[in-house]
Amino acid sequence: MARTQAQLQESQRQLDAMRAQLAALQSQLSQTTAATTDTTKAIDDLRERQEMQATQIATHDQIKVETASKYPLKITGQLLFNGFVNTRAVDAPSTPTLALPGSGSTGATVRQTVLGFDARGPHILGAQSYADLHVDFAGSPPTSGTSTGISYTGYASNNATLLRLRTAHAGLRWDHTEAYFSLxxxxxxxxxxxxxxxxxxPALAWSGNLWTWNPQLGITHDLPFATTHALRLQAALVDVGDAPLPVPSAAAAVPPTLSEQSRWPGVEARIAVLGSTTPDEGSHIGIGGYFAPHRDPLGYRFDSWAGTLDTRLQLPAHFALTGSFYRGQSLGGLGAGAYKDLAYRTSMTTGSYRYRPLSDVGGWAQLQQTVNARLQFNAAFGIDNAFANELRRYASPTGTIYQNLARNRTYTGNVIYSPSAYLVFSLEYRHLISSPISSPATSSNIIGLGAGYRF
Incomplete structure (x- = not known):
């Protein structure tokens, strides 16, 4: 009996050993199968990547832009359709900035379409050279006879003359320094x-947004600190254009700008604290200054100047607050000053002109919520206010609203939806209030629709 029990235990141990060997064989077999599967999947992935790269190379060969310099050049832009409804009269139906007395208008345009190129050149003195230029179709032909453009009359119109230079840049970019000239x-x-x-x-133009595109020659230098922050130092020479409201001229020919007639360039500077190594995305706060001497065709000299504050703050819940504020004098060439640098009137006894440079204060603020990469909501307010006590004695009962305008305000809100990287849609409401010094304020409600294709 004892011998039989010992034989059974030995048989059990042999059976357990065989089971262990079988389990080990099964494990090795499964690992081999998994490895084979992983290898097959890796081969398939590699094949897909090769096919994708071949397609991209073929596409690149088809759309490549060849330049004389053989350096990279990229065509960019946005084909933009805009529809608009203005409940009261405005200065420019498709791009209103000023409310006027009169009835409203409804229409559509594609003249805000933007075309441009971005170029990258050789390395010079250890810096990357670059250039870009953008144009649109919002220019006014010389036959328009007005300062606010012409109506969009279709195929058989003067649209061939509407191409307009918007912005341009060229410069050298080092790791923390950039030297450039720009418009x-x-x-x-x-x-x-x-x-x-x-x-x-731009939005809130002539309502607190100093936006005009002027030639500049400048330098920017960033001083990094605290790992992700930087102190930005900027300075530039600027050739400021004239305000929309002209001053009396002694010559029939088109004269140089008032800034150019002074024979001295304007100067501008800014110091800002950047809250991120990517300034276009993070928070910042900056202070700036500007000064430019002017001289009109009749020999009258005056100065244009401004002190500014700008900020962008990233807030919780995907909110961001952006704004800019200024106090200055004779800012019509920068997109403020109630469309003018100065007020003037003619002496009834001598026929000579009396001038008064206009002080100005204004700014704008926008609250933005970015729900996700495709959807954002924006609400903004802007105001430009020329000092009424300086303008009042120069107001003319028969003058235009531009000559008598003291304050311009804009309230706006929009939703922007981008279902893909190339398509973008927007619905916007805008309320303009324009206040002349010697007559009641005028207002207009604007409803705008935008649909764009980016490329």
């Missing part, structure tokens, strides 16, 4: 409200 907005006004219906003139 762009002032360096002390770096931000602009988000919109798809105000492209030809």
């Amino acid at each position: 762009d907005r002032p360096i002390f006004s770096p931000d602009s409200p988000a919109t798809l219906t105000a492209v030809a003139e």
Whole structure:
């Protein structure tokens, strides 16, 4: 009996050993099968990547833009359709910035379409060279006879003359320094409200947004600190254009600008604290200054100047607050000053002109919520206010609203939806209030629709 029990235990141990060997064989077999599967999947992935790269290379060969310099050049732009409804009269139906007395208008346009190129050149003195240029179709032909453009009359119109240079840049970019010349907005006004219906003139133009594109020669230097922060130092020479409202001229020919007639360039500077190594995305706060001597065709000299504050703050719940504020004098050439640098009137006894440079204060603020990468909501307010006590004695009962305008305000809100990287849609509401010094304020409600294709 004892011998039988020992034989059974030995048989059990042999059976357990055989089971263990079988389990080990099964494990090795499963690992081999998994490895084979992983290898097959890796081969398939590699094949798909090769096919994708071949397709991309073929596409690149088809769309490649060849340049004389053989350096990369990229065509960019946005084909933009805009529809609009103005409940009262405005200065420009498709891109209104000023409310006027009179009836409203409804229409559509594609003149805010933007075309451009971005180029990258050789390395010079250890810096990357670059250039870009953008144009749109919002220019006014010389036969328009007005300062606010012409009506869009279709195929058989003067649209062939509407191409307009918007912005241009060229320069050298090091790791923390950039030297450049440009045609762009002032360096002390770096931000602009988000919109798809105000492209030809940025949102809140002439209502607190110092936006005009002027030639500049400048330098920017960033001093990094605290790992992700930087102190940005900027300075530039600027050739400021004239305000829309002209001054008396002694010559029939088109004279140089008032700034150019002074024979001295304007200067501008800005110091800002950047809250991120990517300034276009993070928070910042900056202060700026500007000064430019002017001289009119009749020999009258005056100075244009401004002190500015700009900020963008990233807030919780995907909110962001952006704004810019200024106090200055004779800011019509920068997109403020109630469309003028100075007020003037003619002496009844001598026939000579009396001038008064206009002080000005204004700014804008926008609250933005970015729900996700495709959807954002924006609400903004802007105001430009020329000092009424300076303008009042120069007001003319028979003058235009531009000559008598003291304050311009804009309230706006929009939703921007981008279902893909190439398509973008927007619905916007805008309320304009324009206040002349010697007559009641005028207002207009604007409803705008935008649909764009980016490329």
